[in-house]
Amino acid sequence: MNSFYDNRERQFEEYLRDGITAAKSGQRRLAQSLLERAIYLKNNDARPYIWLSATTDDPQEQIEYLEKAVAVDPSNVAARRGLALLTGKIERQKLMPEGAGLERGSLPQEVEASGEALSCPKCGGRMTFNIQRERLSCEYCGYAESAPDSKIQPGEAEQTLDFYVPTTRGHRWAAAQQLFKCERCGALSLLPPGQKAVECSYCGANQLVHSPEQEELIEPQLIALMQIDEQQANQIARRWLSKGLFSPDGFFRSNSTLRLHPAYYSCWTFDGVVEARWTCEVAEGSGNSKRWLPTSGVEARFFNDVLVSGVSALPTRELDRLAPFYLEEMKEFKPEYLAGWPAVLYDCSLSDASLVGREKVLYKLRPELYSLVEMGREKRNLNISGGNWSGLTFKHILLPLWTGVYQFQGKEYRLMINGQTGKIMGSKPKDAFKQLMALFSLLAIILLIFLTVWMFAGDSGLF
Ligand SMILES: [Zn+2]
Ligand SMILES: [Zn+2]
Structure with missing residues (x-):
């Protein structure tokens, strides 16, 4: 039939x-x-x-x-x-040949950037995005613009990866130092690659940075608004620093060197479906007659909002330690959100980030598959390869962080705070002598327990 x-x-x-x-x-x-x-x-x-x-x-x-x-x-x-x-x-002239990549050296080292000062239409004062009122407000007269409206929902912002990865745009990243000219006072300063908003260090004006390079990059689509203000960030950092059994003496006083800075960081998220191919060997029989038989299969998985950092100063594994971020609360990106809140655009291209995202999906899949594949049988050498990736979409988002650096005995330590939840991570100095003493006391306790048990056991005639 x-x-x-x-x-x-x-x-x-x-x-x-x-x-x-x-x-x-x-x-x-x-x-x-x-x-x-x-x-x-x-x-x-x-x-x-x-x-x-x-x-x-x-x-x-x-x-x-x-x-x-x-x-x-x-x-x-x-x-x-x-x-x-x-x-x-896709614009035809921006199409990349299959398999091609951009050379780091081929990108400009420095570009000229101009500023767009955000000043109050009433008094000319400095405008800052007020995170409590969620609107752009004047620091002097209190004038506030109406809150920006968000037309797209986080779930609607996905863009298809196939439309970008074959283009130069999908392979670009922020690479050039920006020679920035303040719109207000004309002062020149050098900004790091990808900086999109800045406070002029001469006249203090909050400005958006425009450069020809930024036009070559993929615009952020969504932003998770900063919810922790400077005072809260300082409290969180100091509370965290004051904890810790092994803090060296005099460490608390040294916290005065701590300076915290807010920033939005470019990140990528990926959605899609993977059909992972797996191979492994399962045991048949037991004892001397045990044999290992090769077997294989395909397992499909849907994945959602896999987060990859777009900024090399913030490795993805550190971002993961600061997670979760409330991605469903994000708003459609508007430049005015950055008034007074610096932002760093990505220096890791979409196409590179999508590879990191795929690795992350497979890494997570491995333990899942290990328990699922050939359930209940003894197995070894489970190998997973990303077979088919389909329906891949991405979002370019900005996530809020407070970052800080402090010094102790001539060494520098870093910390970071999730600007939505207040979750903190970072490094702290440890007093080697205190750690050693703690180890000794632990050993002493174990020895004491052992001796006690031995004496009692000796009494009852067990030894
Ligand atoms: Zn004003
Ligand atoms: Zn200026």
């Missing part, structure tokens, strides 16, 4: 193969009739539609074919990429 379908399938593949050959050799009419016959036999395969789009020069017809291809197979990368090109979501 299956032979009817097998036959149909075989004929479909033949028409498709001949159709592709004809399309490649420029015999368009022939290609069209062969590919249409293939579709008549099987209408849920994207390939004939993709090749039909190559048999016409009319962009509208090409779009229609590719839309059909995407409709029958939404995960088809070639069809979606082609469609994105045709509908202008």
